Amino acid sequence: MCELLGMNANKPVETGFSWRGFKHRGGVNGPHRDGFGVGFYRRDGYHDFHDVRASVESPLADLLGQDNIPALIMLGHLRQANEGSVEIRNTYPFTQAMKGRRWCYTMQGQLEEFEVLELSGRFTPLGTTDGEHVFCWLMDQLWQAECDDVSGVCELLRQCGDRLSRMGVFNMMLSDGRTLYTYCSKKMCWLTRRAPFGTVTSLDSGEHIDLEAHCDSDTVYTLLATTPLTSESDWQDMHPGEAMAFCNGERCDVSSPEAVLA
Template sequence: MCELFAMSSRQAATVNFSLEEFSRHGGLTGPHKDGWGIVFFEDDDVRIIKDTTPASTSPWVRFLEDHPLRSQIVISHIRKATLGELSLKNTQPFTRELGGRQHVFVHNGHIPGIQDPKSFELGFYRPLGTTDSETAFCVLLGRLQHLWLASDWPPTSAARVEVLRSFARDITSLGLANFIYSDGELLVAHGHRRRQEDGEFGPPGLHMLIRECPHSDRSFETTGLTVAPLDQRVALFASVPLTDEPWRPLAEGEVLAVKDGETL
């Protein structure tokens, strides 16, 4: 199965990101060797890097280590292909514009029923590739479209989160449905089930860690993050804990919305 990683922070931070540890899972210490990708939100747009080679050997991971990027929202994915050939169009994260914002989605699981047009309407958006994950993203955008194109723009956080909750409830009936989504302001994570170390499928499908860094007079480095001398709060999500810190497992079906590192 794939693995997910995301960060939401009060102040822009680098994610050298446990990037080293996370990328090891992409073909070195884990079987997720079918490509990887990462998105950094910046100025209402995104910087995106995707590669079909394993993250553990990708030159783009080395590039990011040598050229660290700062962002308040970062989303990443390492792939173990279950549906769709090895190609960039099937590599996550997936991005689309809606309502003048970039929207980003990553999914871990298998939900083939999402591609049944009788049950899940695509609306305006169509997938470029052949994965169930990208189809799910297009379905989600179709449900969000009326909010983002309404006259009272931008939509409220509560309205957006309710659409995400309803979407999560619907797709969990199809299979394994861990996902992370962001519109550049909110980051929303849904934990479901995934294959555990004993080979059985069950919760947790995602873990969360909060780091708080009080104001200081100088920069310092903590595991995976370089923090400027500012009051900082960081929310991290990962399929499996990336450090020995107290990561909290999300309950099956739990949806969390985060803004600037704060849980809403």
């Protein structure tokens, strides 16, 4: 399956360190060699980059790590293809526009008989993956529900995620440029950083970085990933069936199944 990386911050945060470690999972520390993509929400708008090459072999992936792009939200994806050929149109993140905002989506998993999810035609896949079909279906659900508040979106995504999880494995991240949402079917984790910052080590590359030299004292940001990215002990696992929302660098909402709440 694929690998996910996400970040939400209260002010622009340099993304190079996280990306430089993460990209090793695309061919060195993992079998995810069928392309990659990363989307950034910056103060000047949304930007994304895609390549069909494995991230460990891609000059573009190297450049993204070197440029250290500052962003408020980031969604990264390393692909291990199961549905859809290896081509640019099948690389995440996928995007759609709704109500004046650009929505960005990544998924890790595999769903059986995803074609039973009927699409209205308002949101149309460009590629042939199960993930993009599901993304368009999710956008249909959000459009029809007219959810404008974070809690409403988070709860709807949990309900949709519960249905999709019965079709297979479904871990995902979704953002409208203000909030980063995530749903866990099987495996996801997260970590919030704030001052005082220290030195951390990438589990994938072994690189060390002094976060104090790269973050302001009032910076707060959260990282999300399929598995922990760094040696810090503060990584927290999501519960299966749980949806979360992150705003301004911190968790701002959670929707959990009754089994977790009990």
